[in-house]
Amino acid sequence: MMTEPFDPRRIAWQIINHALEAVDPAKAVNNYFDAQPDIVDHIKSTPGRLFVVGAGKAGTPMAAAVSQRFGSKIAAGQIIVKYHHTTGQANVLEQVKISEAGHPVPDQAGFSAAQAIAQLLEQTREDDIVLCLISGGGSALLTLPAEGLTLTDLQETTQALLAAGATINEINTIRKHLS
Numbered sequence: 001m002m003t004e005p006f007d008p009r010r011i012a013w014q015i016i017n018h019a020l021e022a023v024d025p026a027k028a029v030n031n032y033f034d035a036q037p038d039i040v041d042h043i044k045s046t047p048g049r050l051f052v053v054g055a056g057k058a059g060t061p062m063a064a065a066v067s068q069r070f071g072s073k074i075a076a077g078q079i080i081v082k083y084h085h086t087t088g089q090a091n092v093l094e095q096v097k098i099s100e101a102g103h104p105v106p107d108q109a110g111f112s113a114a115q116a117i118a119q120l121l122e123q124t125r126e127d128d129i130v131l132c133l134i135s136g137g138g139s140a141l142l143t144l145p146a147e148g149l150t151l152t153d154l155q156e157t158t159q160a161l162l163a164a165g166a167t168i169n170e171i172n173t174i175r176k177h178l179s
Helices: 008-022 025-035 037-045 059-073 108-122 151-163 168-178
Strands: 050-055 074-082 096-101 129-134
Touching (some): 025 037, 037 059, 059 074, 151 168
């Protein structure tokens, strides 16, 4: 029996591929629903509508997994992702709109998309279900300035924190009070 010669490059690529597969956002969503059949049954059988909202760099594959699982049950949705993070799947999500926005500094596109999510949620009724998908970057992408603040205030604050070398935890601690 012949064994393959030791090839560190091949082994490294296998490790990388296994690591990427382990953190695949769509797979994580599917694994969650596979482990929660009661939740899946409830979503499918409820007389209300299903709304899908969220924000984060992994929003597109997460929304695609939800769309594949629940399809026509989805009434509408809005997901905000970082620019160039649609992963080519945005066009297959008929009921869920994918908007791109600035990260880590929030921008007008993110502000407008966050307003669209708020308007979408205002349409919900008591028997509806809202599924919220949040991944890394969500706090920067889902930006609605607190009362008395403007988008410019949030942008300038974020830029100052980044320039000062603030950690993501420090930035998020400030962000949650401003947005």
